[in-house]
Amino acid sequence: xxxxxxxxxxxxxxxxxxxxxxxxxxxSSGRREEVSQFGATTSQLLLLADWLVERRITLVxxxxxxxxxxPVHWVLEDAVDEVWVINARHMRNVPGxxxxxxxxxxxxxxxxxxxxxxxxxxxxPFRQLRDLTRYRRVVIEERGRESQRLHKVLEDAGxxxxxxxxxxxxxxxxxxxxxxxxxxxxxxxxxxxxxxRMRSKIPQLHDALAGRFDEHxxxxxxxxxxxxxxxxxxxxxxxxxxxxLLDPYEAAVTLLVTIPGVARRxxxxxxxxxxxxxxxxxxxxxxxSWAGMCPGNNESAGKHRSGTTRHxxxxxxxxxxxxxxAAARTKNTYLAAQYARLKAKRGPSRASVAVGHSIxxxxxxxxxxxxxxxxxxxxxxxxxxxxxxxxxxxVAQLEAMGHHVTLAPAA
Numbered sequence: 585x586x587x588x589x590x591x592x593x594x595x596x597x598x599x600x601x602x603x604x605x606x607x608x609x610x611x612s613s614g615r616r617e618e619v620s621q622f623g624a625t626t627s628q629l630l631l632l633a634d635w636l637v638e639r640r641i642t643l644v645x646x647x648x649x650x651x652x653x654x655p656v657h658w659v660l661e662d663a664v665d666e667v668w669v670i671n672a673r674h675m676r677n678v679p680g681x682x683x684x685x686x687x688x689x690x691x692x693x694x695x696x697x698x699x700x701x702x703x704x705x706x707x708x709p710f711r712q713l714r715d716l717t718r719y720r721r722v723v724i725e726e727r728g729r730e731s732q733r734l735h736k737v738l739e740d741a742g743x744x745x746x747x748x749x750x751x752x753x754x755x756x757x758x759x760x761x762x763x764x765x766x767x768x769x770x771x772x773x774x775x776x777x778x779x780x781r782m783r784s785k786i787p788q789l790h791d792a793l794a795g796r797f798d799e800h801x802x803x804x805x806x807x808x809x810x811x812x813x814x815x816x817x818x819x820x821x822x823x824x825x826x827x828x829l830l831d832p833y834e835a836a837v838t839l840l841v842t843i844p845g846v847a848r849r850x851x852x853x854x855x856x857x858x859x860x861x862x863x864x865x866x867x868x869x870x871x872x873s874w875a876g877m878c879p880g881n882n883e884s885a886g887k888h889r890s891g892t893t894r895h896x897x898x899x900x901x902x903x904x905x906x907x908x909x910a911a912a913r914t915k916n917t918y919l920a921a922q923y924a925r926l927k928a929k930r931g932p933s934r935a936s937v938a939v940g941h942s943i944x945x946x947x948x949x950x951x952x953x954x955x956x957x958x959x960x961x962x963x964x965x966x967x968x969x970x971x972x973x974x975x976x977x978x979v980a981q982l983e984a985m986g987h988h989v990t991l992a993p994a995a
Contacts, residue, residue, distance in 0.1 A: 587615070588698035593636055594691030595646040596684045600624050604632060605688035606639050607696050617692070619685055621684060633663035645695045647672045648703060675700065683726045704874060706859045713829050713856035718899050720822040721853075723888050727815035729983075734761075734808045741794025748788045753775035753812070756782045760793065761809065764935070826852055836860045840948045843943055844919050845911025850903050854947055857900040868948040875900050877941040906942030911939055916962035919943070925965055935943040 775789035840851035865871040876896025910917035926935035
């Protein structure tokens with residue numbers, strides 16, 4: 585088999601050890617193979633980098649094993665020309681040969697023959713953005729869970745605030761809960777804390793706030809509100825850090841928020857996950873395939889089986905699905921029309937994935953060209969269905985069946 589990479593090495597990375605196998609030319613027509621084991625501490629990784637440089641290795645590959653590959657990659661990316669992180673599913677070894685040495689040797693052979701492809705590793709600023717946006721998502725979800733726990737405690741105490749207002753933690757709702765924690769139990773006094781539009785619901789609040797809230801409930805609510813407040817502080821701090829990192833890419837954020845359903849926070853997640861340089865993805869289809877937002881191919885013996893979407897970035901997928909649901913609620917837009925059309929045929933889940941795919945394709949085009957989004961309109965599919973080209977095609981089909989067709993406009 586042809587040798588594509590003359591000097592390469594593969595690393596079998598674990599938590600505490602790194603098994604390295606280097607394959608180079610032996611000066612004649614053969615190949616030289618060297619295997620060595622290193623630790624996973626920074627000092628040992630620097631020794632590994634020196635070991636690779638001594639052998640003039642130009643390409644290093646490793647499996648994406650949990651988070652253990654990250655410190656290895658960060659040390660080696662400044663010492664070696666190319667460092668590839670490879671999907672572990674593409675590295676299957678021959679059964680019965682599962683050892684660290686055998687795995688590193690097998691990976692090195694795949695590398696030198698060009699039989700594996702690298703995963704997309706974004707530049708350092710976008711790696712930091714990923715960490716921040718992903719952690720912000722985790723904190724937001726935890727805040728939501730804590731809010732649900734607060735609702736349960738209020739329901740247990742007979743405080744039916746959620747039956748009167750759709751959101752408990754509004755300014756008025758928070759004042760009422762704080763007063764309950766402080767010892768106020770009079771429903772009339774609590775109801776008078778309602779502000780603005782909620783004041784029209786004061787009669788209902790009198791009844792909803794007459795519960796059996798006691799010191800036990802006060803302790804629980806106080807602890808939960810403290811966690812919610814801390815989550816709000818953390819979310820704001822992370823948001824400020826994300827804005828600072830994205831300041832050089834503000835033009836890209838501005839382009840993305842022109843897409844229906846894409847808010848600023850969603851645009852930040854999209855940029856963090858795919859980067860701002862679209863040259864990494866030759867076409868929008870390549871980006872959609874990498875993100876797992878398009879059907880896969882599964883054909884054998886002429887039969888097409890289920891082509892479910894492949895695994896991609898779950899963080900990007902969540903953001904795109906949420907954007908699709910938001911776009912579905914917009915008025916007179918192409919994405920809303922696409923969602924309604926597909927929902928009737930394939931159901932809401934597949935419709936949201938398809939619209940999320942469209943949003944990703946639009947994002948690729950906007951970031952590639954720098955042009956603003958131009959919506960096709962909510963009547964796009966209706967116009968296409970009634971187009972002259974479709975009319976001619978239907979007439980041709982009838983004539984092919986032996987009919988003479990004469991068209992006349994309807995009254």
